[in-house]
Amino acid sequence: MAHTNVAVKPTPINVEEIRKEFPILHQKVNGKDLVYLDNAATNQKPKRVIDALVEYYTGYNANIHRGIHTLAEKATKAFEATRETARVFINAASTEEIIFTRGVTEGINLVAATYGRAFLNEGDEVIISTIEHHSNIVPWQLICEQTKANLVVIPVTDSGELKLDVYKSLLSSKTKIVAVNHASNSLGTINPVKEIIQLAHNVGAVVLIDGAQAGAHLTIDVQDLDCDFYCLSSHKMYGPTGTGILYGKKSLLEKMPPYHGGGEMIKEVTFEKTTYNDLPYKFEAGTPNIGDVVAFRHAMEFILDLGRENIAAHEHELLVYATEKVSKLKGVKIVGQAKNKVGVLAFTVQGIHHFDIGQMLDARGIAVRTGHHCTQPLMECYGIEGTVRASFSVYNTKKEVDQLVEGLERIINFMK
C-alpha cells in the first residue's frame, strides 16, 4: 500500500479529567481561582509524578549503580528505567546516548565545554539565532572567547521566523557548530530544525537543538531529525525541577572529553592516570539527582499516554482562540506571529508597562510572565523592553483564556 501523508486526526483532550490529576491547580490565589498561564517557564506536575517522588523517598532511596543491597538495586532499576523511557520519548538509537543533566542549560554547557573545547579552533564559527534563550547564547560566548572562535547570529523576521536565506549564506567550511531552539520561549516560533540540521551537515557542522519549549508540546525524533545533540528539561515537561536529558550521537559522545570529574564517571583511578567509564556514565559524575530522575519517567509517560499530537492540537486551539481575543484589545500588539507556533502568546500593550499588567493579573489569580524572558538580544532587536507572555499547557481551558482577556480589558480601561 502506498504511504499516504494524511495526518491522524487528534483525539480531543478531556481537560476536566486531566485537571483532576493536577492538585496545584485547585486553589485560590488572591481570593480567585488560580489561572496558571506561565507554562513556558515551568509547567505543573500531575499526581503520578508527585507520587513517584514520595514513593522513592519513602520506599527505596539509595545511591545507585554500585550498591549490592536491595534498595540500591531497586533505585538503580528505576533510574535506568527513566533512561529507557527518555530513549523512547525522543527515539534515540540507544540508552548510551541519553545523559542525565540538571536541564537544558547544563546540557548546552556540557556540549560547549567538551565538544566546543575539543573541536573549536581560532577562526571557526558557531552559529546561533536571534531568538535564543540566554542559555543557548552565553555558553557559546564563553567557549568562543576561550577558543577564539566567532559567534554568528541568524537574524529574525518581524513575524518571528528565522531568516533561512541568511542562514544559508552564513554557512561555510568555518561553521563547526549550529545551536538553535526547536521552539522559541519568547515568541513560540517552531523552527524548521530538520532543514536547519541538514544544511549544517552539508558543510560538516554539528547541530545542537535546545528542546526546552518542545518537550511538552512536539513530537521529537532525534533520528529522523538527524540532530547531533538535543537537550530537554524535565520541569517544562510535567516533571520535577533539576533534571533533564542531553541526547548526543554516540560517535560524538565517544570523541568528547569528560565534563565534570568525580565518582561514577571513572573506570579506574590511580594518581598517575584515570580511565573513564563507558557512555553514558562518562558524563554523569557524582551522585545524580536520583529521585527527580525516577519521577521524570512518569512525566514522560503522562505525555506519551495523552499523545503529543493530541496535546499539541489542544494547545493550538487555545493559542488560536487567545490570539484572536487578545489581539482585538485596544493597544495590544502580538509579539511573535510565526506561521508555526507552540502555545506561547506574547504581547505588549501601548502605554502600559508589562510589570503593571503582570501585577494586575496576579491580583486576579492569573499567572503570566512579564519581562525579557531571558532573551534580551531579541527584545533589543524588536526595540522593546519586554512583553507579557501567556503560555498554554494541556490543562488550560478556554474559560481561563476568557479570564485573561477580562483581566486585560479591565487594566486597559483603567489606564486610559
Add this chain to the structure above:
Amino acid sequence: MTINETQDEIINEFSLLDGDQEMTVFYIMELGQKLPDIPEADKTEDNVVKGCQSKVWLTAKLQDAKIFFAADSNTAITKGLVSLLIRIFNGQAPEDILNADLYFMKRIGMERFIGTQRSNGFAAMIKQMKLYALAYKTQMEVKS
C-alpha cells in the same frame, strides 16, 4: 503633619480596601497617577534609583530646612508606591527622615501585593531617600 501621622493616615486608607488585591493594585496605581510629573530634564541616568526592577527617577531639594522629593517611574504601580514615600517624607526635616521607622509597610501588608523583586526595589528607594536626607543633614551641619 508628622511622618507618623501620615503613615497612620495611609494605614487607614488601605484598611478600607479590605485586603482586596485587585482594589489595592488599582488604588496604588491611582495614587501614582496623581503624583506630579517631574521635568523630562530630571530623568537622567544619575537620578535613576539603582536596584529597582522598573525605572525610577528620584530628585530632592532642600527648602527652609525641609526636604522635598519628586519622582517618576515607567511603571504605574512603582510610581504609586513611590508616591506613598513622597507623601510621608515631603516637608520633613532631614533628621526626621533619617530616623523614620516606616511601619506603614508592614501594616498595609505591602509584601503581600508586591513580590520579592519589587520589595527589594522599594527598599532601594527608601535607602536613596535616606541618603539624600543624610547628605542634606551633613550640609546643614557644615553651614551652621
